Amino acid sequence: MRAQRKAERMRERMENELPRSMKPKPVTKTVTVIILVFALVYFLFPIYWAIIASTKTPSQLTGSNGLWFAVPLDELPNAIASNYSILLGWTRDNFWRWVGNSLLYSGVSAIIGTIVSVMAGYATAKFKFRGKGITIGIIMGAMLMPAALLTIPQYAIFNTLHLDNTLLAIIIPCCVSPFGFFLGRVYAQSSVPDELLEAARIDGASEPRIFFTIVLRLLAPAMVTIFLFMFVATWNNFLLPLMMLSSENLYPVTLGLYGMVSLATFNDRGALMMGSLLGVLPVIILFLTLQRFWRAGLAAGSVKG
Incomplete structure (x- = not known):
């Protein structure tokens, strides 16, 4: 059974494999991966920055590293709870x-x-x-x-x-x-x-x-x-x-x-x-x-x- 499954996987791989003339060149693959990684960072960075900024006080937003938390990781729950409480206060629980x-x-x-x-x-x-x-x-x-x-x-x-x-x-x-x-x-x-x-x-x-x-x-x-x-x-x-x-x-x-x-x-x-x-x-x-x-x-x- 194991040999049969292996043969089926090889057969599927050969069927799905593109002809040599249609395969992308290594340079094309590399450029494509670089562009996709850049696009991924471009779209995810604002979300990452919002997560970091949502844990900071006004003074920490301007006086700390903008790409990392301003408090140790073990103090993050308190920082998150504090900003959440402030948010509900400003919005009057709405x-x-x-x-x-x-x-x-x-x-x-x-x-x-x-x-x-x-x-x-x-x-x-x-x-x-x-x-x-x-x-x-x-x-x-x-x-x-x-x-x-x-x-x-x-x-x-x-x-x-x-x-x-x-x-x-x-x-x-x-x-x-x-x-x-x-x-x-x-x-x-x-x-x-x-x-x-x-x-x-x-x-x-x-x-x-x-x-x-x-x-x-x-x-x-x-x-x-x-x-x-x-x-x-x-x-x-x-x-x-x-x-x-x-x-x-x-x-x-x-x-x-x-x-x-x-x-x-x-x-x-x-x-x-x-x-x-x-x-x-x-x-x-x-x-x-x-x-x-x-x-x-x-x-x-x-x-x-």
Whole structure:
């Protein structure tokens, strides 16, 4: 059995091995590794620095080595607990409420927006109807408009409807994503075969059943990609909550930390870095959890057929 498994592994290795003409040169491999290592350091260094800075006092931030802790490792728990206590004090114990609000706004907006984007993208990719070209042109043209340009008109509309300073004032605008529609349409064109849809119709399946039982399964990786883009866009949205919300209990974490920093007496940058680090952890965890689906979704529309 051992010899058989070894032979199978050798066979798989030979099958997966590239021809000599297609193998990269040693110089190419070396340059590629160097570039990837540089990119890894470039993207991870800010997180590393935030972890270091979140354990320091204001005086330690300016008077100690910026790339290492200012206290011995055995005193780190006390330093972390001290900055955490200061953070909760400055935010009046609202910090985790703000994180929860961000999760609520981003999660609900991304879920609803993903479903709407996929439905609209599938409809414009696989159905013919009057005004289809004009509709696609208007939505694609909306991608060229800066989001900040729409904030004041959105505020005027929600204020007239008496929906400002509510959850809906953040969730409804963030549910609409022209970019999500564009991705949904591209993925539907490349990942949903027309032959499969025709076979389902011949078998008597209705259009809602085809969409919810067949199309959504084929577009699952694409939906994860759209969900992540919309989740991060809503999480990072600062101007819309700043215009719409006046109640501190409804603040997302970005606006809450901004309000804390805006206080004239605020000077605890270590506590601020801890708040920033804790505030970005949900996004990091989400990406690490869904990264394999995200990679598949990014590649789903890259090849035709």
